[in-house]
Amino acid sequence: MVYYFTSTVVDPPAFVYVGKDKFENEELIKYGWEEDVCAHIYLRLNEGDSWENIPQDLVTDLAQLTKANSIEGNKKDNITVIYTPWSNLKKDGSMAVGQVSFKDPRKVKKVLVAQRENAIINRLNKTKVEKQPDLQQEREDHRRELRKRDQAAQQQRRKEEARILKERQEKKWQKDHAYDELFTEENMEASSNQNRDENWEEDFM
Known part of the structure; x- marks a missing residue:
């Protein structure tokens, strides 16, 4: 008792x-x-x-x-x-x-x-x-519940770590490729002086 x-x-x-x-x-x-x-x-x-x-x-x-x-x-x-x-x-x-x-x-x-x-x-x-x-059963049930909570917390931590890693990778990719569009063939063509009209300087003036 x-x-x-x-x-x-x-x-x-x-x-x-x-x-x-x-x-x-x-x-x-x-x-x-x-x-x-x-x-x-x-x-x-x-x-x-x-x-x-x-x-x-x-x-x-x-x-x-x-x-x-x-x-x-x-x-x-x-x-x-x-x-x-x-x-x-x-x-x-x-x-x-x-x-x-x-x-x-x-x-x-x-x-x-x-x-x-x-x-x-x-x-x-x-x-x-x-x-x-049943003291033994109560303790086993309690420990099982604690393990479940620990596992859930670990899973949540892993999800959060994966989210942060993905976010960092995306930011790094954006930083590494920030100027990619400036160097496309079309943009390079548009910015080249070789293909300009011979009067382009006058137009500029």
Whole structure:
């Protein structure tokens, strides 16, 4: 079971989810998305957003929800919640279920939670939805969609590059052949003094 929450402190609203227990969290660790930020619970970033610039109100929501969903953390005040990109999580066979470490400690941020704020938890709990998703399939579908978008973008770039190249070639051809008509046989004949009337100078005068 996975619990889904919606935080409306940002626009568009943020998509947050957490496993029912450590076994569900193990699945979330395994099948996370590149856009996810992990703090025991997960935040799915909107496209173009950076984990380093999460708005403070949203960080507060995440920290409060993390505290509320921690058996030990929910009993204590002044706890530290850490968060990092999903891609920075490190998991190996020696670790307990639900336990992780980090590939790069520099990509870990900390936030102090002084105490539980029920107003925040109650607001988030009103958006709570329980689901049993196929996390593996969801990630495969997402990655397939990203590949399609990348391919479409590459195709569009190639079309644009071909258009620019053709445009440049046409301009170069026009530049290289700008004087072609001046040197046609007819124009050369018309401009030749050899075929002029003997009185052409008088006509000119």
